[in-house]
Amino acid sequence: MPLPTGDTIGILTDNLRLRRSVLPIPVESAIRWTKGLNLPRGGKRVLYTGLMYQLIPYIEDLVEAQTKLGDSWLAGLTGVGRRMNRLINVAAFLAHPSKQEQEAYDRIPRNVALLLQRAGVEFGSLYEDDLYSGALAYDLGADEALRAHAQKVYAALKKHGVQEVVTIDPHTTNMLRSVYPALIEDYDIRVRNYLEVLAEAEMLPHHRLEGDVAIHDSCVFARYEGVVAQPRLLLEGAGLTLCEPHHAGTMTWCCGGPVESLYPQKAAQQAERRVEELHAVADRGVTMCPLCYVNLQKAAQDRMRFDDISDYLLQAYEG
Amino acid sequence: MTVLTPDLVDQVRENAEFNASACMNCGVCTAICPLGSEHLPRGIFRYVLLGMKEELLKQQETVFSCLLCKMCEVNCPAGVHIVENVRTLRHYFDRQAFGL
Amino acid sequence: MSERKIGVYVCHCGGNISDYVDVDRVVDAVKGEEDVVVARTAMFTCSDATQQEIYDDIQQLGLDGLVVASCSPKLHTFTFRGVAKRAGLNPFLYTQVNVREQCSWAHTDDHAGATEKAIRLVRAGIARTRLLEPLEPTVVETVPKTLVIGAGIAGLRAALGLADIGLSVVVVEREAEVGGWVRRLGPMYPHDKVGADLIRQLESEVRRRENIALFTSAEVVRKAGSFGNYMVDIKTHGQSSMTMQLQVGSIIVATGFDTYQPEEGEYGYGIEGVVTLPEYRAMLDAGEGPLIHHGRVVQSVAYVYCVGSRQGDGGPHQYCSRFCCSAAVHSALLLHRRDPAAHQYHLYRDMRTYGRYELMFLESRDKGSLYLKFPEDEPPAVQRGTDGRLLVTVRDQLTDQSEVQIPVDLVVLVTGMVPRENEELVQALKLPVGRDGFFNEIHPKLRPVETVVDGVAICGACQFPKNASESVASGLAAVTQSAAMLKRGRAELDPQVAAVDPELCSDCGTCYGICPYGAISPRDLTTGKRVAAIDPATCKGCGGCAPECPERAINLQGYTRAQILAMIDGLTKEVV
Numbered sequence: 001m002p003l004p005t006g007d008t009i010g011i012l013t014d015n016l017r018l019r020r021s022v023l024p025i026p027v028e029s030a031i032r033w034t035k036g037l038n039l040p041r042g043g044k045r046v047l048y049t050g051l052m053y054q055l056i057p058y059i060e061d062l063v064e065a066q067t068k069l070g071d072s073w074l075a076g077l078t079g080v081g082r083r084m085n086r087l088i089n090v091a092a093f094l095a096h097p098s099k100q101e102q103e104a105y106d107r108i109p110r111n112v113a114l115l116l117q118r119a120g121v122e123f124g125s126l127y128e129d130d131l132y133s134g135a136l137a138y139d140l141g142a143d144e145a146l147r148a149h150a151q152k153v154y155a156a157l158k159k160h161g162v163q164e165v166v167t168i169d170p171h172t173t174n175m176l177r178s179v180y181p182a183l184i185e186d187y188d189i190r191v192r193n194y195l196e197v198l199a200e201a202e203m204l205p206h207h208r209l210e211g212d213v214a215i216h217d218s219c220v221f222a223r224y225e226g227v228v229a230q231p232r233l234l235l236e237g238a239g240l241t242l243c244e245p246h247h248a249g250t251m252t253w254c255c256g257g258p259v260e261s262l263y264p265q266k267a268a269q270q271a272e273r274r275v276e277e278l279h280a281v282a283d284r285g286v287t288m289c290p291l292c293y294v295n296l297q298k299a300a301q302d303r304m305r306f307d308d309i310s311d312y313l314l315q316a317y318e319g
Numbered sequence: 320m321t322v323l324t325p326d327l328v329d330q331v332r333e334n335a336e337f338n339a340s341a342c343m344n345c346g347v348c349t350a351i352c353p354l355g356s357e358h359l360p361r362g363i364f365r366y367v368l369l370g371m372k373e374e375l376l377k378q379q380e381t382v383f384s385c386l387l388c389k390m391c392e393v394n395c396p397a398g399v400h401i402v403e404n405v406r407t408l409r410h411y412f413d414r415q416a417f418g419l
Numbered sequence: 420m421s422e423r424k425i426g427v428y429v430c431h432c433g434g435n436i437s438d439y440v441d442v443d444r445v446v447d448a449v450k451g452e453e454d455v456v457v458a459r460t461a462m463f464t465c466s467d468a469t470q471q472e473i474y475d476d477i478q479q480l481g482l483d484g485l486v487v488a489s490c491s492p493k494l495h496t497f498t499f500r501g502v503a504k505r506a507g508l509n510p511f512l513y514t515q516v517n518v519r520e521q522c523s524w525a526h527t528d529d530h531a532g533a534t535e536k537a538i539r540l541v542r543a544g545i546a547r548t549r550l551l552e553p554l555e556p557t558v559v560e561t562v563p564k565t566l567v568i569g570a571g572i573a574g575l576r577a578a579l580g581l582a583d584i585g586l587s588v589v590v591v592e593r594e595a596e597v598g599g600w601v602r603r604l605g606p607m608y609p610h611d612k613v614g615a616d617l618i619r620q621l622e623s624e625v626r627r628r629e630n631i632a633l634f635t636s637a638e639v640v641r642k643a644g645s646f647g648n649y650m651v652d653i654k655t656h657g658q659s660s661m662t663m664q665l666q667v668g669s670i671i672v673a674t675g676f677d678t679y680q681p682e683e684g685e686y687g688y689g690i691e692g693v694v695t696l697p698e699y700r701a702m703l704d705a706g707e708g709p710l711i712h713h714g715r716v717v718q719s720v721a722y723v724y725c726v727g728s729r730q731g732d733g734g735p736h737q738y739c740s741r742f743c744c745s746a747a748v749h750s751a752l753l754l755h756r757r758d759p760a761a762h763q764y765h766l767y768r769d770m771r772t773y774g775r776y777e778l779m780f781l782e783s784r785d786k787g788s789l790y791l792k793f794p795e796d797e798p799p800a801v802q803r804g805t806d807g808r809l810l811v812t813v814r815d816q817l818t819d820q821s822e823v824q825i826p827v828d829l830v831v832l833v834t835g836m837v838p839r840e841n842e843e844l845v846q847a848l849k850l851p852v853g854r855d856g857f858f859n860e861i862h863p864k865l866r867p868v869e870t871v872v873d874g875v876a877i878c879g880a881c882q883f884p885k886n887a888s889e890s891v892a893s894g895l896a897a898v899t900q901s902a903a904m905l906k907r908g909r910a911e912l913d914p915q916v917a918a919v920d921p922e923l924c925s926d927c928g929t930c931y932g933i934c935p936y937g938a939i940s941p942r943d944l945t946t947g948k949r950v951a952a953i954d955p956a957t958c959k960g961c962g963g964c965a966p967e968c969p970e971r972a973i974n975l976q977g978y979t980r981a982q983i984l985a986m987i988d989g990l991t992k993e994v995v
Contacts, residue, residue, distance in 0.1 A: 006417025139387055141409025219388040253353050254388035263384045322824045325762040340784035344817045365818040368789055
């Protein structure tokens with residue numbers, strides 16, 4: 001089935017416009033990660049998830065439903081129709097990830113929150129106002145939808161008196177730090193990624209980790225945001241032996257993730273080639289982006305295991 | 320035989336950035352693309368600059384399957400903002416082909 | 420002939436020679452030659468150490484002849500003449516034998532043959548040297564005045580340069596107005612100064628100087644005499660037509676160029692709206708705002724590059740005209756300045772906007788100029804479109820080799836420079852003309868403005884295509900060359916020139932017409948006998964006259980009949 005690119009982009013822009021996310025998810029799923037952390041609501045500095053990790057189980061669920069058809073999860077939505085989607089949140093019917101699946105991803109923002117606390121950083125959360133950044137709309141050239149959405153994000157930040165945002169994933173970092181200033185007049189939010197914050201904090205590890213791990217740089221971190229040294233500093237500080245694949249650092253190779261929404265087969269091919277490169281240098285890999293994680297782990301199957309960088313860091317630096 | 324449309328680049332650009340004038344057709348972008356896309360990006364940029372609209376519209380899949388990974392951009396000896404141009408092209412397709 | 424003492428030095432040239440020529444065998448073969456008192460090899464004969472060795476040999480062994488077998492005489496003749504002179508030996512008692520270009524480099528596949536040839540050449544050199552006699556350079560007094568031919572930007576600037584040094588200058592311009600091509604130009608790159616203003620400024624400076632005389636509508640019709648002391652006839656046209664004779668020490672030729680005129684039908688030339696680069700430039704320089712051509716706004720322009728240049732085998736203009744890429748790009752910027760909305764397509768073979776002009780090339784691309792590269796064997800075609808516009812068809816090698824059609828309002832043929840027809844001047848000055856039709860310098864790197872005619876320098880675009888700044892730079896180089904010679908007040912000329920033995924001369928007149936430099940004229944001796952006489956300052960030592968003389972009265976000094984015959988004997992002697 002030829003991919004209805006136009007419909008696909010239409011649906012996600014509708015979602016962004018009507019439901020403030022390309023793939024709308026229930027509020028309780030979005031904020032579950034904050035449970036027990038006692039984070040203040042808002043404040044000068046907040047930890048901002050951009051929903052990237054919370055969205056993954058929903059996407060995975062849709063992907064599973066769609067792989068049988070050889071199409072993307074967004075293409076599945078288009079099957080139902082853009083007109084219908086405007087009235088009903090189609091995704092809510094199609095995706096029902098289990099609690100277990102969701103908690104696997106809620107763990108990551110929680111890891112980050114604990115690490116930041118360990119580093120002595122004070123911060124709050126926006127809870128239900130922690131909105132999706134619009135990264136996918138930006139990538140697909142849906143400029144008008146993005147522009148409107150960015151205003152909503154900015155309004156939410158302003159409403160809670162936020163001056164500084166600490167981000168987790170590379171895409172949200174890039175959107176809030178490098179894209180928004182061009183979209184929003186007098187944009188004045190300071191944006192730092194938690195890896196940058198932690199690297200500056202010069203923490204000492206409580207537990208030394210051992211072994212080889214292949215490092216997979218995110219394209220957006222390495223080539224858009226200049227985050228290359230920080231993850232290495234932190235992981236090596238934790239005691240790990242980092243194994244650099246053939247394409248590494250600013251010359252890193254993409255996981256294929258960015259085209260997953262439109263051309264899943266191309267994404268899978270690229271992920272396969274990348275896994276081969278990583279597998280050539282180590283049996284386990286570390287990622288820094290949820291999209292990289294999902295794509296690479298799916299391609300690797302049982303060949304190698306990937307972990308998010310925050311899992312390693314929490315093991316090493318947790319008090 | 321293609322008759323050139325002189326203002327295609329203006330249609331593509333609208334208010335966004337599209338600048339490939341520094342491109343010297345060296346081909347580094349094509350060679351280094353992890354997807355190995357035959358047409359991306361210098362060939363497609365030429366279509367835009369010259370005004371080869373029909374040829375451009377045939378390139379929808381190539382334009383939308385770009386990873387936006389910037390491998391080409393950081394290695395471009397002419398400093399072309401390749402990825403920004405691709406986004407602008409997507410926006411053009413959104414308007415032109417999908418009526419968004 | 421009394422016994423001579425000759426030293427022979429055979430060079431390895433690092434290996435350039437000795438890799439192919441067995442230099443030891445050469446030395447062995449010639450050291451027994453009559454009059455040779457020392458023969459040896461050297462790694463680099465031109466090195467200070469070997470020069471010192473030769474110097475010592477001359478002094479200690481009392482050498483009175485020197486043979487150096489190494490590279491071309493073009494390279495080191497003056498080096499070894501200098502060694503001889505320092506050691507007290509007349510520098511003309513030395514022979515240079517070329518065993519590099521003529522032996523090792525020419526016969527890399529035949530070591531034995533190359534060696535044998537070297538032996539023969541060295542023997543010939545020894546044979547000549549045995550018969551050499553000391554010569555003294557001809558010294559002439561120089562007139563402190565320079566004739567500048569052509570009052571374009573190069574000639575005008577050269578005239579001012581000479582005047583600043585304190586020489587008198589006569590400027591002769593064929594046209595009624597000075598300034599040449601630059602006078603017709605509007606804003607020029609990179610300073611945006613208008614060409615006409617530059618010329619006005621130069622002209623007023625020139626007219627203000629007391630030591631510069633400027634003649635317009637005037638031509639040089641004849642030159643006589645020799646370096647340092649030329650007599651030139653200048654003819655003025657117009658109402659007061661007259662011929663005047665001037666005495667000058669040196670001459671600077673700055674006669675400029677012509678632009679290539681396309682044939683009817685060449686890239687559509689002749690169709691309404693197809694113009695040459697100078698025609699287009701004139702349109703751009705007149706007026707402001709969008710360009711109007713025949714009552715219509717020019718919304719799009721196609722430039723076809725290399726028209727009349729790089730014509731390949733068979734074409735008369737095989738060279739790259741150098742200035743036109745930059746000039747066309749600059750014109751595109753001028754149009755963009757007048758009308759930013761204009762679409763500009765550049766159809767090129769190779770862009771050669773060298774040096775800082777590259778920035779202009781970049782700027783034009785930034786401002787929307789598009790560059791399409793066409794294959795050499797498939798040039799663009801220009802035809803009249805149905806709507807009164809022009810249709811250019813071109814294959815773009817940068818876009819999948821696609822053949823595209825561009826509807827445009829104007830086609831600019833980017834025409835290059837061609838040599839200016841100036842046969843009379845060439846004849847009058849005996850100027851050396853290259854195969855491409857431009858005037859030739861002696862050496863493009865080492866003597867870039869001098870010609871083989873002593874005291875006659877060339878500059879500007881009569882030499883090869885140059886832009887205005889390059890023309891002025893070469894004009895000032897010519898100033899330095901001229902002034903350096905004239906300020907000395909005297910000049911030493913090579914004495915290896917032809918001379919007539921008045922005893923033998925029968926005044927048959929054969930040689931008068933043969934000399935390409937007009938150095939031979941009849942002279943009446945006090946005895947009443949009329950003989951041919953050669954002016955040593957005019958003679959170039961080409962030797963053309965010597966074999967023509969039926970009485971064998973002419974000898975080229977340094978290459979006399981006896982010396983040549985001896986060399987032939989040396990060459991033909993059996994190599995054992």
